[in-house]
Structures are given as structure tokens and as C-alpha cells.
Amino acid sequence: MFEDIKNINHEVHNFKSKSSQEIEDFRISYLGKKGKITLLFNKFKEVPVSDKKEFGKQLNILKTAALDKITTLKSSLNDRPKSSKSNLDYTIPGQPTEIGSRHPITIIRDRITNIFSQIGFNVSEGPEIEDDWHNFTALNFPEEHPARDMQDTFFINKDIALRTHTSSVQVRVMENSQPPIRTISPGRVYRNEAISARAHCFFHQVEGLYIDKDVSFADMKQTLLYFTKAMFGNETKIRLRPSYFPFTEPSAEVDVSCTICNSKGCNVCKYSGWLEIMGCGMVDPNVLENCKIDPDIYSGYAFGMGIERIAQLIYEVNDLRLYSENDLRFLKQFTTESY
Ligand code: DAH
Secondary structure (H helix, E strand, C coil): CHHHHHHHHHHHHHCCCCCHHHHHHHHHHHHCCCCHHHHHHHHHHHCCHHHHHHHHHHHHHHHHHHHHHHHHHHHHHHHCCCCCCCCCCCCCCCCCCCCCCCCHHHHHHHHHHHHHHCCCCEECCCCCEEEHHHHCHHHCCCCCCHHHCCCCCCECCCCEEECCCCHHHHHHHHHHCCCCEEEEEEEEEECCCCCCCCCCCEEEEEEEEEEECCCCHHHHHHHHHHHHHHHHCCCCCEEEEEEEECCEEEEEEEEEECCCCCCCCCCCCCCCCEEEEEEEEEECHHHHHHCCCCCCCCEEEEEEEEHHHHHHHHHCCCCHHHHHCCCHHHHCCCCCCCC
16 A cells, blocks of 8 residues: 555656646546545555554645646646747838827927027916916906906806916916016917817917016017017018007017018018017006016016917918817928928
């Protein structure tokens, strides 16, 4: 009997297999109902009493060895790759990776911020969901001003709206810092407009603000001339027309000489030779006061332009909707070098 245990132990020890079927056959022939080890357990009653203890002990060791063998063989099967031969053809040329391009609005926004950063303006940002104070009240908008109307503004509740212009960021900058301030604030703005080639419910603006002692209208005009020459070319001229904004006094509208027809007259400039590109003016003393800046000590100018408008003149894109349709045929045409 002890001899049987020894022999079976030897067989278990030497068993090798590469297939799961063989391992299963091994399990059945040793541990199955009529398996060799199972049969030895059945013979236990025939073992003389004096040997029972030792026999039981050795039999249990044998059974554990057989079970361990099965587990080890099975797990080595799982580790092995299904087939040692690879189906990959390493000589096939790789798929080309398509490189995306910058959105035209991003290209123009970066160009504008670069031009101003070269003359000491930093970049500031504010939230697109804005409160009444920063979007209207601090900017001197009268209570009954039409821009406050539901028809122009997307209100979230009585006090909160989607900002209608980036002028709200000037208020935030002035509230949080003291002059000298030189900042530009690019960002997205929202207006409750029906979408068409010429209007959209969202677009982008860049706001500019300069506050210091003795800042004059002439400083503003010179800065804007520098900007337009850098943006549209050295030959570009500007003209300022009187206008009205609640937050600036005096206010003006800035026109550039038509970049498309060289001021000869075309349908973009409506045969006037001039294109309107932004609003500007000297910051109203009320606005300075609202932002805790002393108007007796400081003065400054502000300006605001639409990025889509500048992009339209640079790229001659005449439908605003194209900018937000994500049509790759459109977007692919713009590169940082394309103007
Ligand atoms: N916020 C004005 C708008 O959305 C643009 C503007 C005009 C900004 C004059 C200014 C400014 O800072 O001085 O139409």
C-alpha cells in the first residue's frame, strides 16, 4: 500500500502536459471517482490499525500534490500566447496622423493679444456668466437702457445673465487692482439674436483698458493706430467718429481704411472706403468711482472690438455661421501663416 502511494507520487511528479485536455484527463485518472488516488482512499479500511495514521497522512500529502500540479499546469497554459506566430505585417507603411489646425478665431485672438502685449498690456479674463453689476450697473448703464432688455440679453435670473460684452472684465480688473492698469480681455459674449450670416447668438470680443495718471484721448488714438497698422499693414489709416457708450465719455467709433479694396470702394465697405472695427472712449469718471478708483487722480481709455469682425476683414469670410459649424473643409483652410 505504501508502495502504491510512492509510485503514484512519482507519476504525479513526472507528469507534464501542454494541453488542457491532457490536464483534465490526468485529473480524472487520479482524482476522479475511479481515479488512482480516490481508490487508495477507498482502501483505507483495509489498512492495519497500526499503519492507519501514517497512511492517512501520506495519502493526504499525495492528494494535495496532485491538486497543486493541476493548478500549476493550468495557469502556465493561460500565460502562454495562443499562437507563437504573429499575424502582424511589420512592413506595411503606417497610417498618416492628421494634424489639426487652429480655429480662425483663435488665430486672430492670439494675434491681437500679441500685438498689445508688445506694448505692455497683460491679458485678463472674466466669467461668461456674469452679474448685473459687472455687465451693466458698474458700467453706468441707465436702468432703462435697451441692452438690459430680455430681447438683447440672455438672462439666467433677475440678476444673472450671459455677459453681453467683455467690458464686464474691465470692472473686475479695476475692482481688484490699482493703476497703472494696462490689460486686454479676450472672450466669448452672448446676445439674444436670430442666427444669420451677419448675426449670431454668441461671438467673441477683445476689450482693452488703460488707466494711469494723465492718460489722454491722444494716447488712445496713437495706441489704436499702432494696433491697426500691426494688424492690417503699415499703410492702414484710421478715423474716429463721435459715438455714445454709457461707460466712456467722450466715446468714438474707430474705422480703418478698407483693407479689401484699398479704400477704392467695394461692397464690404459699402463704397465708403472705411470699415468700422471697434468702439472706444475715455473711461467715464462714474465707472472709475464704481470700481473704487479716484477719477481726480486717474484717467484712462477703453476700447472693444469683435474678433469675428477682424477675422472677416483678414480672411474675407462673409458668413458668421461658418465659425461655429465645425466644418473641416472650412477650418482646414486656416494656418497661423495664412495672412
Ligand atoms: N462693449 C461695447 C460693445 O459690446 C464695445 C466697446 C465700446 C467697448 C467702447 C469699450 C468701449 O471698452 O470703450 O459693443
